[in-house]
Amino acid sequence: MPPFDVPEGDPFGPHNLPYGVFSPAGSTERRVGVRLGDHVLDAGAAAAALGSPYVSLLAQPTLNPLLAAGRTAWSDVRRALTAWVTVPSHRSAIEPLFHPLSSVTLHLPFEVADYVDFYASENHARNVGQIFRPDAEDSLTPNWKHLPIGYHGRSGTVVVSDTDVVRPSGQRKGPGDPAPVFGPSIRLDIEAEVGFVVGVPSEQGRPVALDDFREHVFGLCLLNDWSARDIQAWEYVPLGPFLGKSFATSVSAWITPLEALDHARVAPPERTYPLLPYLDDSAPGIEPGGYDLRISVAINGHVVSEPPFSTMYWTAAQQLAHMTVNGASLRTGDLYGSGTVSGPEEAQRGCLLELTWNGRDPLELPDGKRAFLEDGDVVTMSAWAPGADGGRVGLGEVSGRVVSV
Amino acid sequence: MPPFDVPEGDPFGPHNLPYGVFSPAGSTERRVGVRLGDHVLDAGAAAAALGSPYVSLLAQPTLNPLLAAGRTAWSDVRRALTAWVTVPSHRSAIEPLFHPLSSVTLHLPFEVADYVDFYASENHARNVGQIFRPDAEDSLTPNWKHLPIGYHGRSGTVVVSDTDVVRPSGQRKGPGDPAPVFGPSIRLDIEAEVGFVVGVPSEQGRPVALDDFREHVFGLCLLNDWSARDIQAWEYVPLGPFLGKSFATSVSAWITPLEALDHARVAPPERTYPLLPYLDDSAPGIEPGGYDLRISVAINGHVVSEPPFSTMYWTAAQQLAHMTVNGASLRTGDLYGSGTVSGPEEAQRGCLLELTWNGRDPLELPDGKRAFLEDGDVVTMSAWAPGADGGRVGLGEVSGRVVSV
Numbered sequence: 001m002p003p004f005d006v007p008e009g010d011p012f013g014p015h016n017l018p019y020g021v022f023s024p025a026g027s028t029e030r031r032v033g034v035r036l037g038d039h040v041l042d043a044g045a046a047a048a049a050l051g052s053p054y055v056s057l058l059a060q061p062t063l064n065p066l067l068a069a070g071r072t073a074w075s076d077v078r079r080a081l082t083a084w085v086t087v088p089s090h091r092s093a094i095e096p097l098f099h100p101l102s103s104v105t106l107h108l109p110f111e112v113a114d115y116v117d118f119y120a121s122e123n124h125a126r127n128v129g130q131i132f133r134p135d136a137e138d139s140l141t142p143n144w145k146h147l148p149i150g151y152h153g154r155s156g157t158v159v160v161s162d163t164d165v166v167r168p169s170g171q172r173k174g175p176g177d178p179a180p181v182f183g184p185s186i187r188l189d190i191e192a193e194v195g196f197v198v199g200v201p202s203e204q205g206r207p208v209a210l211d212d213f214r215e216h217v218f219g220l221c222l223l224n225d226w227s228a229r230d231i232q233a234w235e236y237v238p239l240g241p242f243l244g245k246s247f248a249t250s251v252s253a254w255i256t257p258l259e260a261l262d263h264a265r266v267a268p269p270e271r272t273y274p275l276l277p278y279l280d281d282s283a284p285g286i287e288p289g290g291y292d293l294r295i296s297v298a299i300n301g302h303v304v305s306e307p308p309f310s311t312m313y314w315t316a317a318q319q320l321a322h323m324t325v326n327g328a329s330l331r332t333g334d335l336y337g338s339g340t341v342s343g344p345e346e347a348q349r350g351c352l353l354e355l356t357w358n359g360r361d362p363l364e365l366p367d368g369k370r371a372f373l374e375d376g377d378v379v380t381m382s383a384w385a386p387g388a389d390g391g392r393v394g395l396g397e398v399s400g401r402v403v404s405v
Numbered sequence: 406m407p408p409f410d411v412p413e414g415d416p417f418g419p420h421n422l423p424y425g426v427f428s429p430a431g432s433t434e435r436r437v438g439v440r441l442g443d444h445v446l447d448a449g450a451a452a453a454a455l456g457s458p459y460v461s462l463l464a465q466p467t468l469n470p471l472l473a474a475g476r477t478a479w480s481d482v483r484r485a486l487t488a489w490v491t492v493p494s495h496r497s498a499i500e501p502l503f504h505p506l507s508s509v510t511l512h513l514p515f516e517v518a519d520y521v522d523f524y525a526s527e528n529h530a531r532n533v534g535q536i537f538r539p540d541a542e543d544s545l546t547p548n549w550k551h552l553p554i555g556y557h558g559r560s561g562t563v564v565v566s567d568t569d570v571v572r573p574s575g576q577r578k579g580p581g582d583p584a585p586v587f588g589p590s591i592r593l594d595i596e597a598e599v600g601f602v603v604g605v606p607s608e609q610g611r612p613v614a615l616d617d618f619r620e621h622v623f624g625l626c627l628l629n630d631w632s633a634r635d636i637q638a639w640e641y642v643p644l645g646p647f648l649g650k651s652f653a654t655s656v657s658a659w660i661t662p663l664e665a666l667d668h669a670r671v672a673p674p675e676r677t678y679p680l681l682p683y684l685d686d687s688a689p690g691i692e693p694g695g696y697d698l699r700i701s702v703a704i705n706g707h708v709v710s711e712p713p714f715s716t717m718y719w720t721a722a723q724q725l726a727h728m729t730v731n732g733a734s735l736r737t738g739d740l741y742g743s744g745t746v747s748g749p750e751e752a753q754r755g756c757l758l759e760l761t762w763n764g765r766d767p768l769e770l771p772d773g774k775r776a777f778l779e780d781g782d783v784v785t786m787s788a789w790a791p792g793a794d795g796g797r798v799g800l801g802e803v804s805g806r807v808v809s810v
Contacts, residue, residue, distance in 0.1 A: 113560075113561055114559050114560055114561045116647075119644060141642050141643060142578075143576075143578075143585075143639055143640060143642070146576065146578075146584070146585050147576055147585070147639075147640060149640065149643075149644055149647075150644065150647050151556065151557070151644040151645050151646075151647050152556070152557040152558055152559055152647070152651070153557055154519050154557055154733055155518075155519055155560070156518055156519045156733070156734055156735070156736045156739070157609060157733050157734055159609070166609070166610035166732045168731035168732050169612075169730060169731060169732070170730060170731045171548075171551060171552055171681065173547075173548075173551075179551070179678070180548075180551050180552070180681065182681045182682070182683065204562060204564070204571070204652075204653070205571035205652075205810070207574070228731070231731065234548055234552075235548060235552060235554065236643070236644075236645070237546050237548070238546055238554075238641070238645070239524060239554055239555065239556040239641075239645040239646060240556050240641070240643070240644040240645020240646070241556075241644065241645070242521075242554075242555050242556050242557070243727070243728075243730065243731040243733070244731075246557070246728075246731060246733040247609075247610075247731040247732045247733050248609070248732075273584065276576065276585065276587045277587070278587065322648070323648075323651075325574060325575060325648065326573035326574060326575045326633070326636065326648040326649075326651060326652040327571045327573050327574070327652045327653075327810070328559055328561070328562050328648070328651040328652050329561055329562055330561070331561045334561070405610070405732070
């Protein structure tokens with residue numbers, strides 16, 4: 001039976017139902033919303049109207065209570081929501097609780113606990129290696145194929161899609177500069193990534209096994225890991241990226257539950273070396289950990305890249321197992337980024353550093369050349385995944401405009 | 406006039422008054438406490454008993470509301486507390502609200518937002534450089550004297566003093582190993598640091614100036630940045646430390662307000678190169694940014710090092726200015742570590758990596774040799790700072806025991 005007023009084949013149909021947090025027009029109150037087509041259902045109000053026990057999870061200003069509730073609750077709530085927006089007898093109760101998407105304000109949908117960023121695309125890592133270490137024997141560092149390299153980022157500067165990003169200032173030092181100079185970044189870049197949102201916490205000292213991924217991770221979003229390459233290049237040896245990244249990280253306003261992506265699960269690429277047991281997803285009984293997400297990156301509406309997430313060497317399940325194997329605990333709201341998604345083709349590279357080969361080959365956009373981002377540029381990432389019966393599951397887009405400092 | 410029952414010269418006398426969060430014996434309720442000698446004053450109950458307007462800041466389960474209240478409130482509350490514990494007419498109301506320190510449970514005193522760790526001791530950085538890059542022309546990386554190098558750590562695994570630390574497992578690869586091996590760390594280390602606690606937030610896109618340090622930072626604590634050197638060595642190129650650090654970071658249960666340390670302020674070491682204006686604390690009108698804190702590190706009660714904080718090249722004010730110069734915002738509860746404190750003398754080195762020169766020269770302890778930590782080892786850091794009239798201001802100790810995985 002058809003969903004309420006959503007055209008057949010809409011990537012945000014009732015097979016999708018991503019979660020967000022919105023304020024209705026004219027209000028600053030934050031409420032959990034579920035996207036259906038180009039509308040947002042006030043999920044807490046719907047639960048209340050139908051006398052659902054899930055009102056305590058849904059009538060909330062953030063997704064955190066739902067995230068913490070665990071896999072069984074996630075399934076139950078999703079099943080209930082699906083019924084609410086498709087069963088005709090609910091129509092009269094539910095229909096008044098929809099808001100046009102264009103009328104609401106969308107907020108950061110959860111309180112970010114820790115934020116970790118990985119580096120899991122082999123194509124990206126090889127390109128970066130060739131750009132920065134052209135004389136190295138191998139463009140990958142020796143550890144790259146043995147563990148998913150990651151580092152902690154700044155959770156306090158994670159912002160929701162459509163938040164302006166102020167161009168960061170900082171130190172940079174070119175090869176010819178006798179001393180570092182200070183000023184606004186002149187090599188401001190993007191990184192197209194997928195972000196994974198942890199729901200269920202874990203205990204300090206207790207690693208999370210590879211096959212417990214879906215017990216802990218609720219869903220995913222698109223993520224733009226804004227990067228100031230000039231600041232990063234001068235600061236990052238020996239302790240890694242810091243101010244080149246910490247000024248802003250944008251996430252989509254919609255969190256897609258993993259359950260909506262069951263048709264998009266794929267096996268990851270073949271491994272070059274055998275993996276240590278805690279990372280070995282070729283072992284019997286381990287579910288395929290990849291996701292077939294088709295990302296599109298546009299600058300000022302012009303598509304510049306289409307990175308395929310299915311090409312990632314390390315999966316989100318491996319990243320979670322690695323991140324906790326030392327006993328580090330998880331909290332509800334932990335966010336981790338996949339790392340820049342780059343496919344093997346030039347037009348599949350997920351950042352300008354690669355797309356322009358560190359500025360050597362600027363992109364030709366309708367409004368001029370781009371080596372790196374200019375003030376006023378709007379970067380938008382969108383994506384879809386295969387659904388059932390040839391349909392599509394849409395991911396919420398992540399967009400942001402660069403503004404001058 | 407004498408404080409209630411605290412001996413003259415006690416480093417935790419009424420000139421100190423650090424803040425913590427405790428549960429009285431037999432209770433799990435969390436309350437803000439103020440340490441006086443070997444007692445804890447229930448600060449919220451005291452405020453209520455005396456009809457103080459600060460009850461809303463003090464009758465709380467964490468320090469966060471007080472931290473967020475800002476510098477004027479910090480001074481006012483401190484002045485009130487000083488009166489409560491010294492003016493004889495308050496004695497009958499206040500005395501019943503003290504708990505023996507030995508009877509209470511101490512908790513992590515604030516909710517940690519972001520955690521950043523710096524690398525600000527020149528002696529430490531030079532020793533590490535010589536150990537790991539013996540052939541390098543300069544033991545410091547080229548950026549070291551131009552900016553305070555830092556990186557983000559895991560805030561979810563910051564634990565309060567006396568929390569056991571589970572030995573982390575992870576990948577390591579020795580020079581002779583054909584592939585990485587997995588197991589409990591065999592090079593578990595400490596790092597003696599000072600942690601700074603941010604109270605007042607800042608806005609994204611707006612740097613915090615060097616001389617606004619005391620408007621934002623409430624106080625400091627001792628911090629042990631536990632480090633698994635074998636895990637760190639294999640993982641850290643190119644994105645910095647991750648699992649080698651993220652399993653645990655211990656902080657003292659007591660946060661010393663900066664106001665208690667006014668007599669300990671000292672000028673930092675002379676700078677080798679002129680600094681960019683946002684870091685230049687030699688400019689007129691900038692207050693001295695160093696603190697003369699005398700740290701002591703003991704393993705199983707045996708003192709192994711006495712690192713002097715006054716030798717740090719970069720100050721906490723410079724670290725704050727740097728951390729925000731790209732527009733990264735601050736939140737109440739942000740914590741940043743100074744980096745390992747090492748003085749110029751061998752007996753002033755703040756980690757075993759340096760003290761044993763990467764295991765080459767094990768320490769001789771009463772209970773045997775130590776290259777790195779063994780299961781059951783208890784590491785305790787304590788410190789004091791000069792107070793008025795030759796007195797001392799004690800810092801709360803940070804202690805932790807290593808337990809096997």
